Amino acid sequence: MLNTPIRSVEWSNDHITLLDQRLLPSQTEFITLTAIEDVWEAIFELKVRGAPAIGITAAYGLALWAQQSQHDHFNEFCEDLKKQAAYLETSRPTAVNLFWAIKRILSVVERVSTIKKAKEAILDKANVIAKEDEDVCRSIGEHAINLFQDGDTLLTHCNAGGIATARYGTALAPFYIAKERGIHLKAFASETRPVLQGARLTAWELQQLGIDVTLITDNMVAHTIKTKGINAIIVGADRIAANGDTANKIGTYGLALLAKALQIPFYVAAPLSTIDLATSSGEDIEIEERHADEIRKLNGQLVTTADMKVFNPAFDVTPAELITGIITERGIVSGDYKTKLEGLFI
Numbered sequence: 001m002l003n004t005p006i007r008s009v010e011w012s013n014d015h016i017t018l019l020d021q022r023l024l025p026s027q028t029e030f031i032t033l034t035a036i037e038d039v040w041e042a043i044f045e046l047k048v049r050g051a052p053a054i055g056i057t058a059a060y061g062l063a064l065w066a067q068q069s070q071h072d073h074f075n076e077f078c079e080d081l082k083k084q085a086a087y088l089e090t091s092r093p094t095a096v097n098l099f100w101a102i103k104r105i106l107s108v109v110e111r112v113s114t115i116k117k118a119k120e121a122i123l124d125k126a127n128v129i130a131k132e133d134e135d136v137c138r139s140i141g142e143h144a145i146n147l148f149q150d151g152d153t154l155l156t157h158c159n160a161g162g163i164a165t166a167r168y169g170t171a172l173a174p175f176y177i178a179k180e181r182g183i184h185l186k187a188f189a190s191e192t193r194p195v196l197q198g199a200r201l202t203a204w205e206l207q208q209l210g211i212d213v214t215l216i217t218d219n220m221v222a223h224t225i226k227t228k229g230i231n232a233i234i235v236g237a238d239r240i241a242a243n244g245d246t247a248n249k250i251g252t253y254g255l256a257l258l259a260k261a262l263q264i265p266f267y268v269a270a271p272l273s274t275i276d277l278a279t280s281s282g283e284d285i286e287i288e289e290r291h292a293d294e295i296r297k298l299n300g301q302l303v304t305t306a307d308m309k310v311f312n313p314a315f316d317v318t319p320a321e322l323i324t325g326i327i328t329e330r331g332i333v334s335g336d337y338k339t340k341l342e343g344l345f346i
């Protein structure tokens with residue numbers, strides 16, 4: 001079984017070891033998180049990013065807080081845990097995995113009655129969330145690979161790879177399975193301004209995996225689809241609404257429009273933990289807006305004036321009707337997404 005280049009987040013006895021994704025690909029630097037405030041900052045500053053990886057890190061963040069808690073009374077411990085959970089939820093608004101993982105951690109405490117048991121249960125659940133995600137992502141890859149054939153060329157955006165999850169990734173999972181099975185898939189990765197997850201992470205990750213990957217700038221996608229024989233587009237997701245509308249990295253909506261215009265399939269690969277049946281449509285998904293300097297600067301250097309007005313949404317929403325299929329660990333759904341997505345949870 002092929003190893004993913006590296007794991008982005010792991011529990012290490014009494015702290016969290018985190019790959020600082022901001023420094024890739026030139027530096028593979030691991031940092032130690034020893035307080036829940038470190039976890040909040042790591043998520044907000046994109047030291048860790050990617051919906052599942054954010055959820056896993058938040059789960060371990062609550063485990064870290066619990067291990068350090070000095071409460072004597074169980075009820076006070078539980079009330080403070082809820083406050084810490086609410087604090088972590090303010091780090092980023094769009095990826096539903098953050099809220100999904102935190103909810104799972106809070107639920108385990110309802111089934112114990114001592115602080116000692118609570119601390120054990122929280123860490124156990126965080127480990128379960130991480131291990132489950134690895135298995136889920138592999139399953140997504142095993143379903144996705146059936147959509148493609150030897151020699152296909154896929155275009156992907158941002159990074160929905162192993163470091164955005166526990167392992168394998170979602171949109172990149174079929175590349176790991178293809179490699180294991182000797183199926184030759186080629187990739188085009190769009191750089192994904194302004195944070196460059198495509199250039200810095202996906203191109204690097206697929207090159208490490210031995211995949212024939214070509215990097216393009218975001219404004220080259222239409223020409224590339226037309227001239228390079230792109231067979232399909234596959235992307236990840238941060239929140240899929242009940243009707244199938246999907247929030248993903250900014251630029252994804254434009255790719256879906258291009259896929260329709262140029263008549264190639266557009267796939268979203270995501271675990272059930274990213275499907276949010278409580279959000280009825282894409283109109284109800286909060287889109288994170290990030291600091292203007294992410295656009296004003298490139299590698300710390302101004303590319304415009306220091307006070308230039310900027311619009312910096314980190315995500316956009318692709319309407320369900322533009323999505324050919326949503327690939328999950330329980331199979332691929334298409335068409336009547338509201339019914340089909342509900343069916344995945346039965």
Ligand SMILES: CSC[C@H]1O[C@H](OP(=O)(O)O)[C@H](O)[C@@H]1O
Nearest residue numbers: 049050051160164236237248249
């Ligand atoms: C496997 S989830 C990956 C998903 O998360 C990315 O956003 P960010 O890098 O801001 O966390 C992007 O939308 C990817 O598709």
